Amino acid sequence: MITPGTLTVLFFLLTMALVIVLFARPALTDTREGKILAFCALFLFPLFSSGIAFSIHMEHSKTTVFCLSCHIMEPYGRSLYVDDPHHLAAAHFQNHRVPADEACYTCHTDYALYGGIRAKWRGLHHVWVQYVGKPPAPEAIRLYTPYNNRECLHCHLGARSFEESPVHSAVREDLLSNQTSCLTAGCHDTVHEVAGLGNGKFWKGMP
Amino acid sequence: MLHPVMKRRVRISATLLFAGLLIELLALNGSHPMAFLTFALAGVPLVGAGILVFLYSLVSVKE
Numbered sequence: 001m002i003t004p005g006t007l008t009v010l011f012f013l014l015t016m017a018l019v020i021v022l023f024a025r026p027a028l029t030d031t032r033e034g035k036i037l038a039f040c041a042l043f044l045f046p047l048f049s050s051g052i053a054f055s056i057h058m059e060h061s062k063t064t065v066f067c068l069s070c071h072i073m074e075p076y077g078r079s080l081y082v083d084d085p086h087h088l089a090a091a092h093f094q095n096h097r098v099p100a101d102e103a104c105y106t107c108h109t110d111y112a113l114y115g116g117i118r119a120k121w122r123g124l125h126h127v128w129v130q131y132v133g134k135p136p137a138p139e140a141i142r143l144y145t146p147y148n149n150r151e152c153l154h155c156h157l158g159a160r161s162f163e164e165s166p167v168h169s170a171v172r173e174d175l176l177s178n179q180t181s182c183l184t185a186g187c188h189d190t191v192h193e194v195a196g197l198g199n200g201k202f203w204k205g206m207p
Numbered sequence: 208m209l210h211p212v213m214k215r216r217v218r219i220s221a222t223l224l225f226a227g228l229l230i231e232l233l234a235l236n237g238s239h240p241m242a243f244l245t246f247a248l249a250g251v252p253l254v255g256a257g258i259l260v261f262l263y264s265l266v267s268v269k270e
Contacts, residue, residue, distance in 0.1 A: 008235070009232065009235075012228055012231070012232045012235075013232075015224075015228055016225055016228050016229065016232075019221045019224050019225045019228065020221070020225065022217060022221050023217075023218055023221035023222065023225070026209060026213075026214040026217040026218055026221075027209045027214070029209060029213070029217060030209050038217065038261070042217070042220050042221065042224060042257065042258065042261040043258055043261055043262065046224050046227070046228060046254050046257065046258060047254075047258065049228060049231065049254075050227075050231060050250070050251060050254050053231045053232075053234070053235055053246060053250070054246075054251075056235055057234075057235075057242070057243045057246055057247075060237075060238045060242070060243070061243065063238060065238050066238050066239065066240070069238065069239040069240065070240065123240075126240075127240045127243075127244065130240065131244075
C-alpha cells in the first residue's frame with residue numbers, strides 16, 4: 001500500500017527528475033509545451049513539494065521523539081517512565097491519558113487560539129538556545145508562565161472522575177478561573193521532578 | 208531559439224532547485240530539530256532562490 005510518506009518522496013523525485021531534464025535540455029522551453037513544463041517543474045512543483053515538507057516537519061515537531069531528541073530533555077523523557085502513579089506526567093503517559101507519541105505537545109501547548117503557533121515559536125526559541133545560546137541544566141528549566149489549568153481542564157472538565165471529586169467541587173470556580181492551580185502543593189504537585197530521578201524506580205516499559 | 212541568457216538562467220534555477228529539493232528530501236527523514244533547521248535554513252532558501260531566478264528569467268529576457 002502506498003503511504004502518504006511514499007507519495008511525498010515520489011513527488012519529490014518526480015520534481016527533481018523534471019528539474020534535471022530542464023537542466024539538460026533548457027531549449028525545451030522554446031515551445032509552448034516546454035514553457036508549461038518549465039512552469040510546473042521550476043515553480044509549481046517545488047513550491048508544492050516545499051509546502052508538503054513544511055507540513056510534515058510541523059507534524060514531526062509534535063512528536064515525543066522530536067522533543068526528547070535534544071539531550072537536555074532526556075531526564076524529562078525518563079520522568080515519563082517513573083513507576084509511581086502520583087507522578088502526574090508519568091501517570092498520563094503510561095496510561096495513555098495523553099497520546100504517547102505526542103505526550104509533550106499535548107500538555108505543553110496552549111489550548112487556545114494561536115496556542116499551536118505560540119508553542120512552535122517557543123520551540124524555535126528552544127532550538128536557538130540549544131545551538132547558539134547557553135542551555136540551562138535540565139532541572140533548572142522552568143515554564144515561561146505558570147501552568148494554565150485550561151490545559152488540564154481541556155480534557156478533565158466534564159469527566160466523571162473530575163466532576164465527582166469533592167475536592168474539585170469545593171474549588172471548582174477557583175480552578176476554572178486559574179486562581180488555584182491544579183499543580184498547587186498538596187494537589188497534583190509531582191509532575192516531572194527531574195532532579196530526583198536518580199533514585200527512582202522505573203516502569204518496565206522504558207526503552 | 209532560446210536566448211542564451213534565458214538558457215543560463217534556467218540552468219541556474221534548475222541547479223538551485225535540485226540542490227534545495229535534495230536537501231528538503233533528506234531532511235524529511237529526520238525527526239530532530241536539526242532536520243527542521245536544515246530544511247528551513249538550507250532547503251527552503253535554495254528552492255526559493257531557484258524559483259525566483261526562474262521567474263526573473265521570464266520577465267527579464269525579451270524575445
